[in-house]
Amino acid sequence: MTVIAFIIGVALLVVGLAVSIALHELGHLFPAKHFGVRVGQYMIGFGPTLWSRRIGETEYGFKALPLGGYISMAGMYPPSRRAGAGDGADGSGTEGKAGGGLFATMVQDARAANDETLAGRDGEDGDTGRAFYELPVYKRVIIMLGGPVMNFLLAIVLFAIVFSGIGLQTATTTIASVNECVLPAGMTQTECTPDAPASPAAAAGLRPGDVIVSVDGTAVATFAEASAIVQASPGRTIPIVVRRGGAEQTLQITPMLAERQVAGADGTVETAEVGFVGMTATVEYVRQPIADGPQAALAQTGQVFGIIWQLPARVYDTAVDLITGQSRDPNSPLSVVGAGRLAGEVAATDAPILNRVSSLLTILGSLNIALFVFNLLPLLPLDGGHVVVALWDGLRRAWAKLWRRPPPAPVDAAKLVPVTFVVVIALIAMTVVLVAADLFNPVQLLG
Structure with missing residues (x-):
């Protein structure tokens, strides 16, 4: 195993993952722009900004930690009620005021941050209806599904290259x-x-x-x-x-x-x-028929859907193997560190260059399938969670229309911020376990 080849393999995976993230966010950005939503930021990575440039109303840039990305859309949540619009005796509103604990404070902070994204929109000519929550349900669903769909399409392209381009x-x-x-x-x-x-x-x-x-x-x-x-x-x-x-x-x-x-x-x-x-x-x-690549992507998607609900149990088993020193199950989940290590080992193997290129493309295609399936989980802050919120909002409106009632207020997803917090903490915990396992008890796939 040569060190240079190993580093090249890791670097190629990092670049490929960055491209996957960028395309995922473009999958959100394009329909959001098309439907007129005001997008403040398009960022690859998290943490401090390394470089950015404003084009029109949107700031595009890169951040220090290339472990994800996001676009900032105006009005992800409905605005909170302003003071004077409430139902108290003195005219002060009660909604949007949080008190009585951490979760209530989190809800209030989320609403405050959301209101900032709407600041300056009111009163601008022709700017009405540019908030995400104001869109029809189907447009919100299209925007949120755009990211995962881009990952799936990229996986199809990668598998098509492997099956029909390389063979x-x-x-x-x-x-x-x-x-x-x-x-x-x-x-x-x-x-x-x-x-x-x-x-x-x-x-x-x-x-x-x-x-x-x-x-x-x-x-x-x-x-x-x-x-x-x-x-x-x-x-x-x-x-x-x-x-x-x-x-x-x-x-x-x-x-x-x-x-x-x-x-x-x-x-x-x-x-x-x-x-x-x-x-x-x-x-x-x-070289295989051109349909074999998409078929392989669909087959792997079905397999990932079948095991994604077992992820907490699989991560627990991985933690047990890490603590006890037992060899890991070859089918155990990997973190980005584990995927990078595998890519490095593939690049450093004594095999023809075409074999290694094919294996690296397969790894990257599999990562995009995993991103596609994972982001469809019906949990906030994942894309699937926002889809569920939009569908629930549409169902409530359809029910009110059926019974000839006034349209209900938009679903206030800000109330689900505590649930989002719990999900994020769980994801961080699982990531820490998998990274530790990939560093100290890696999966042995290549001997």
């Missing part, structure tokens, strides 16, 4: 090597002894560079198809047609019964007695 490593029908003899499975010996029997492939006259055309009368397009026929024919002499030097030749081969590692019906590898001839295939990149 998948596939064992072709061209023979790469032929074993001279048969060595018992499990032995460390690699050289043939005088008493070792010749392999069926060598005895049949197969040579490296031969292209398998058919086996036992069945035309084959992949090495896997040829192997399946061979494995099902132990002890039986079968014809094998190969193309050598531009001409086809028919050879007779008798697979011997041997214990070998084979893939089961469910994809697991198991030991079984099958036909064996002693030849290996040339592995090449084979």
